Amino acid sequence: MAAPTIDTEVTYPAGTVTSEGTVVHVEPVGGDRWAVFLDRTAAHPVDTAWPDQPADRVTLSTPDAQYDGVEVRVAGVQDGTVHVGDDLPVRTGTEGWVFAVAHVVHADPPALGDRATVTVDRGFRTALSVAHSACHLAALALDAVLADRWSKPVPEDSLGRPAFDSLAIVRSLIGEYRSEDVYRIGKSLRKKGFDPGAFDDADGIADRVTGLLRAWTATGGPIHVVAEDSRLSARRQWRCELPDGVAAIPCGGTHPDALSDLVDPTVAISVEDVPGARVVTMTTTLTPR
Template identity: 30%
Template sequence: MSEVLSPQVQPTEVLFTQGITQSLTQVLWLEQTDCSLYVVTEQTPFHPVSHIWADHPADKGVLVYEGNKYTVIDCVTGAFDIENNKLFKGSDIPVKRGEAGWHFVVVHEIASGLLLNVNDTVELVVDTDYQASLSRGHSAGHLSSYALNKVLEQTYWRKDASRKDVLNNRDFHSYAQVLSLVSENQSTDSYRLGKTLKKRGLNVAEMLADLATIEAKVNDVLATWITTQAPVVMKREGDLLTDSRFWCCDLGIGESITMPCGGSHIQSLAEYNEVKITLTLKSDQDLEMITTAS
């Protein structure tokens, strides 16, 4: 493995939260392996996979240099060790964001064959159709999690819980979620219905007996929310990869959601014709919710 060292590496400015899907930008770091070239640029419209909670896939697209297009085969979060001039990628990152002496960056992986130099200018172009499909899936998943909490709040808790969501419903989603995955126009959430959840006061047996009814009620809530055509706003505390970002949607009728989220998202519920869920019991204690957007 060979590396092209650069003293100029800075935290990556991300553009996907602003609806920007292509940009001209300067190359800050290059790292060549036997099969790939890893490229860090000053800014990027690409959403990378998070190394902490990898629910939202990387964007697809191309890097354009001297008129030629090179496929971005992966896009991951990286952390640059300033003192040792070393890049760590994905699960190899040894520090938390905000650690002194480290810059968090977006790393674009290109197949070998591209000859670049630090300080070259390249164009990064996102596959907008694919990004939009992931954005629809991700925002739909947020909506369905709050709709599920809202329906369960009405009947299925026998005592109060210390954790409430922003709509003041007991936060089943937060308590029970063990896995989530965003895909094209879809979001999948896996929930664990163990002893701890029962101790917190959820009537699990009654809930499981009523899954079909719960599913129908959640879909009714989603249908009502979609008709609002409410805007979705991504509020940012800054433009760097590690700056906090918040998904905000005011549904009216006293229901306004603001939650931390680093993914890409729609700009309005008007982009949906329909959002629906299906609930499937995978085992005695494992429940799956698939949210589909159309």
């Protein structure tokens, strides 16, 4: 069999929640499930390189069938073999692979060449998108609030502050109107010159981060996802203009159109001391609109 051509064009980085496409390949993935590939999709999968944002909730419609509860996964093709989801052994963007969005259905798959409409659950997408932008902004605000806690020069974020977030982050998780970032302050961060007592007043830090976040979102300016092209594995960057400069962070997720879409961002910080390190958890919440 010829190697399937399933290099999906993705439209979700621009904020799209519906798309029309053509079925270009179907692949059995076991358990009476099929991965359906389209030439174009609005469905956001969990990115293997940036796994922080959950997949969209999606319905797929063809002239003959409607598939609810579609699982949206990243697939990779190498030497004509399709690897879907957990069977994909490499990260998105790995050289020598073509990456595509798999729409996994639990019923007889559509036929090659069928027209297919992707419909994304708009409420769930919105809740994740605003939380994702708030997560990026909170990281930059935290960097700003901690800027005077460094005694040595370290790499800077896009606003020119010491990049605490990217130097200390352990994991980041986006939920509905909520994000959680976990940081570890251990020996290597202290060696880089970071003040181990910086979070002694965690509530005071959280209040200052919240204040800065609200000042930024009050400007209401546009948010953009800039992509090098429309492939799933394209490099993409989240950007928005803040009073402090242009904020830019590499990102594979989805985002709202404007800072004004983020309502009442609020940050809480908790601190736990473990052997050899301090673990800081920053939770950012929004009011649903």
